[in-house]
Amino acid sequence: MPMIFSEEDLQRIAEPHLHGYGAAVAEEARSALGGGASGIAEEAPAEAARDARDERGPFREAAAEAAPIVCASTRRIVLISPYPNLLHELIRDLSAACYDVLVFHRVDDLVLHSLQADLYLLDAGAANVLSSDPGFRTFIADPAKRRRALAIKPQRGQTAYGGKAARQAAESWQLAAAAPHEMLERIGQHLLRERSAHAAADEGLPGFKDLVVDTKRMAVFRSGSRVDLTKTEYELLLHFILAEGAVLTRDHLMEEIWGAAFFGNSNVVDVHVKSLRRKLGDSAVSPSYIETVRGVGYRLAD
Template sequence: MGGDAGVHTIDTDEELQRMADLHLPGYSMAKRRSEEEEEQAPVVEASPFLCASTRRIVLISPYPNLLHELIRDLSADCYDLMVFHRVDDFVLHNLQADLYLLDGGAANVLGSDPGFRTFIADPAKRKRSIAIKSQRGPAAYGGKAARQAAEAWGLTSAAPHEMLDRVGQWLLREPAEAGDGDAGLLGFKNLVIDTKRMTVFRSGDRIDLTKTEYELLLHFIQAEGAVLTREHMMEDIWGAAFFGNSNVVDVHVKSLRRKLGDSAVSPSYIETVRGVGYRLAD
């Protein structure tokens, strides 16, 4: 056919530009303006979200799929989260963590798991453990035995939807778990004791204590809430050969309280157990 002779083929961008100028007035100006604006527009790149610091949390549950929302939220909040299915895992017993979340809805975690007693008998781990309350509704599991086990060991409990706030509050109060580089740090509420340097800090401010006051406070914290009798403290701190009156303990405790800003009537740190001795306040 001879119709192809009248067809004009556009082979280059320049020819396309001339054709557009003929049929679309102003096309070239609009195109140049668009290209200039594109060149001048700032390049916005999505910055990755970086965690400036993190705390390690271990979650122990045979059914982590039922806690997927909690796992997601903890990870999103920059916690270094590790999940174990069994509490008697060898790696778990040799792992340092800032906080342990125990699935309180699983009877084979709190009670029947053979490794649970070994785990919870470690004062450092028990102090840093929170039980996750049993699930309700269609996803319910566990039961009375698990709840009784958590209560028997005095574990703090929180529902899964409350756990994120509870974890944040707990980690604000407690110092980070001491690793190899931080060995010798003990904490209670807003008190931190550096046992290497024999120094005490309250909310970051150093408190000057005598050697006896320091040893008293150290004894209270290491006892983890157990009642210490005056006789026990006299023997441990002053020695078996000391024949002084037990009132000497009261004198030094009074001085220690004063330096800590504590009150005997409404104690924050040291509570009096009448007729027996003293213990850490709840």
């Protein structure tokens, strides 16, 4: 026990127990060091905070980039290619766009026949390899499969790994084709047409390819988008669709649409068919909807 001989001794013993003693000692130490300790004391927490932020930063960014997306609905796509490694970016983009992608290196008849796919993507760059597969030849000859198939063209600037033979084989498929960077948009358009056709069949509406005629509203839709037609153009199209591919003569169309009392020549039919084709985005040279039968009239194109 320390001995007390004076008031100074008493103060020295009592100071550690007085309020504010620690702060006073720290201030005395800072004064003795010329402020250096103050800088260290203040910087240490700041540096620690910065270190903590720096350590958390990459993880926070990674977590933001990896934020999962839950798809409300998906469509199934079957991709057939002997070289799927060359199409990994397309496969990634399709998966990110909520498509279920199944990849086949070759055609397995038993597996593909048991699958219910919304669309088939065929690697046109490897068409010569695929076309030598007996299972693929059976597949491509199936109208139902062809109707739901698109060909993938090699990337722009990329050497076609199949060369001229592959291009010739792909042309024999006679399928719509798109490059990988265009494929998402093309797939959306294709599935929209299919959905419109199914909806027309379910509702009993007249339709042809991606055209649907709503007879109640006298409206025509192409790939889900409305086409603005005049009353005469609407009636012409409806007559062609209801004829189901039969040839309709100009005289027949004039009598049905313009009536027997109409005094005019058959050129009026040609003028309105030309206008109808233009609004449908059709071509007289390579028709998709309305085909000209020379010297007779018109019919639906094959």
